[in-house]
Amino acid sequence: MRAGSGLIRGALAPRAVLPILVGFLVLGLSGCTLVKISLVPEQEPLKERVIQGQGPDKVALLHLQGVLLEDRLQKGLLSFSGREGVLSRLAEELAQAAGDERVKAVLVMINSPGGSVTASDLVFHQLDTHRSRTGQKVVACLMGVAASGGYYSALAADRIVALPTSTTGSIGAVALRLDISGLMRKYGLEAEAVRSGPYKDMWSLFRPSTQEERAIIQSLIDDFFGRFKSLVRERRPGMDGEALARATDGRIFTAAQALELGLVDELAYPDQAFERAKELAGLKEARLVLYHRPGAYRPNLYAAAEAPSGSGPFLSSLAPGPHFMYLWLPGLE
Numbered sequence: 001m002r003a004g005s006g007l008i009r010g011a012l013a014p015r016a017v018l019p020i021l022v023g024f025l026v027l028g029l030s031g032c033t034l035v036k037i038s039l040v041p042e043q044e045p046l047k048e049r050v051i052q053g054q055g056p057d058k059v060a061l062l063h064l065q066g067v068l069l070e071d072r073l074q075k076g077l078l079s080f081s082g083r084e085g086v087l088s089r090l091a092e093e094l095a096q097a098a099g100d101e102r103v104k105a106v107l108v109m110i111n112s113p114g115g116s117v118t119a120s121d122l123v124f125h126q127l128d129t130h131r132s133r134t135g136q137k138v139v140a141c142l143m144g145v146a147a148s149g150g151y152y153s154a155l156a157a158d159r160i161v162a163l164p165t166s167t168t169g170s171i172g173a174v175a176l177r178l179d180i181s182g183l184m185r186k187y188g189l190e191a192e193a194v195r196s197g198p199y200k201d202m203w204s205l206f207r208p209s210t211q212e213e214r215a216i217i218q219s220l221i222d223d224f225f226g227r228f229k230s231l232v233r234e235r236r237p238g239m240d241g242e243a244l245a246r247a248t249d250g251r252i253f254t255a256a257q258a259l260e261l262g263l264v265d266e267l268a269y270p271d272q273a274f275e276r277a278k279e280l281a282g283l284k285e286a287r288l289v290l291y292h293r294p295g296a297y298r299p300n301l302y303a304a305a306e307a308p309s310g311s312g313p314f315l316s317s318l319a320p321g322p323h324f325m326y327l328w329l330p331g332l333e
Contacts, residue, residue: 044293044294046092046093046096046291046292046293047291047292047293047294048096048289048290048291049289049290049291049292050287050288050289051288051289051290052274052287052288053274053285053286053287053288054285054287055283055284055285055286055287056102057102057103057104057281057283057285057286057287058100058102058103058104058286058287058288058289059103059104059105059106059107059274059277059278059281059283059286059287059288059289060093060096060097060100060103060105060106060107060136060289060290060291061106061107061109061274061288061289061290062090062093062094062097062106062107062108062109062290062291063108063109063111064086064090064108064109064110064111064112064123064150064153065086065110065111065112066086066111066112067112067113067114067115067327068086068112068114068115068116068119068120068123068149068150068153069085069086069115069116069119070085070087070116070118070119070122086119086123087119087122087123087126090123090126090127091126092291093291094106094126094127094130096291097130097134097136098130098133098134098136103136103289104136104137104281104282104283104286105136105137105138105139105277105278105280105281105283105286106127106130106131106136106137106138106139106277107139107141107270107273107274107277107288108127108138108139108140108141108153108154108157109141109143109270109273110140110141110142110143110146110150110153110154111143111144111145111146111150112145112146112147112149112150112153113145113147113148113149113150113170113327113328113329114147114148114149114150114151114152114170114325114326114327114328115149115325115326115327116149116323116324116325116326116327117149117173117224117324117325117326118324119149120148120149120150120152120153120326121152121227123149123152123153123156124152124153124155124156124231125156127153127156127157128156131156131157131158136281137158137159137277137280137281138156138157138158138159139157139158139159139160139161139273139276139277139280140153140154140156140157140159140160140161141161141162141163141268141270141273142154142160142161142162142163142166142168142255142264143163143166144163144165144166144167145166145167145168145328146162146166146167146168147167147168147169147170147252147328148169148170148171148172148325148326148327148328149325149326149327150168151168151169151170151171151263152171152228152231152326155231155232155235155236156235158280159265159266159276159280160263160264160265161264161265161266161267161268161272161273161276162255162258162259162264162266162267162268163255163267163268163269163270164255164256164267165254165255166254166255166258167252167253167254167255168252168253168255168258168263168264169247169251169252169253169257169258169263170250170251170252170327170328171228171229171232171247171248171249171250172225172228172248172249172250172326173221173224173225173228173324173325173326174221174324174325174327174329175203175217175220175221175323175324175325176323176325176327176329177203177205177323178205179205179207179208179209180205180206181205181206181207181208184206191204191206191207193206199212199213199216202216202217203217220324221324224324224326225248228248228326229244229248232244232247232248232263236262236263238262239261239262239263243261243262246261247261247262247263252328255267274288
């Protein structure tokens with residue numbers, strides 16, 4: 001009997017649940033209740049926090065950190081990460097600074113090895129456009145590493161300062177791709193492509209590139225490098241031809257070497273960079289403010305922003321390529 005009763009209860013269970021499901025459906029269709037389920041937490045507007053200084057005027061503190069990538073390269077199809085991209089965060093912070101008449105200058109602390117050509121150029125464009133439209137002075141402070149696209153971004157500033165222990169330079173462009181053809185041969189795998197032209201699958205990760213394909217990619221890299229070098233020449237007019245040639249051969253420099261070449265204006269710490277921003281804006285005193293999400297505790301100018309979604313492992317986003325980069329990525333050969 002117990003066994004039979006158990007079977008009866010098991011058979012009736014779905015019928016018992018059915019009225020409950022119907023009730024939820026009717027309630028939802030009636031418009032009486034709206035239940036919103038989100039797998040990604042909604043971001044609240046940025047809040048301002050004063051971290052030091054005094055007076056009515058302000059200097060806005062921004063952090064640019066991690067690998068600079070466009071948002072499309074940062075999130076997978078099924079990613080539920082609530083982290084924001086570096087480009088969208090920068091745009092929001094600059095918009096808040098632009099809408100505040102008390103903000104007279106922007107201090108950007110850069111700790112980045114660079115990133116994609118497009119993302120680096122977009123960061124530069126945002127900072128340069130903000131400076132031109134608002135009249136707010138921009139000071140870039142190079143932190144531990146501000147190389148390649150990180151330095152490219154700093155060229156938008158009115159003044160570039162570097163920590164005495166900063167690493168910068170790596171001015172140039174590189175095209176990166178993964179070549180898994182050897183691994184495929186090892187396991188007996190083959191790839192086949194039907195092409196509309198001989199170069200349609202150029203730079204494929206499934207086979208070695210040809211000499212002609214490498215020449216085409218090299219021409220693109222030369223163009224991207226030329227843009228970078230021209231920007232250095234324009235924004236660092238004090239550099240002579242010899243210094244410019246040495247600074248743009250792809251090597252990295254210490255802060256002291258960069259100062260000697262003319263890539264930076266002075267060696268200074270963040271608190272001194274804050275003073276330079278006030279001086280450029282003609283301020284005797286000002287409050288240093290930063291923008292943060294509610295609940296994110298950032299007590300001082302060394303407290304970086306929440307890690308952007310582009311600051312994770314970079315190699316996971318390389319396939320299939322190509323990726324044209326202003327990036328210092330040593331050891332990838």
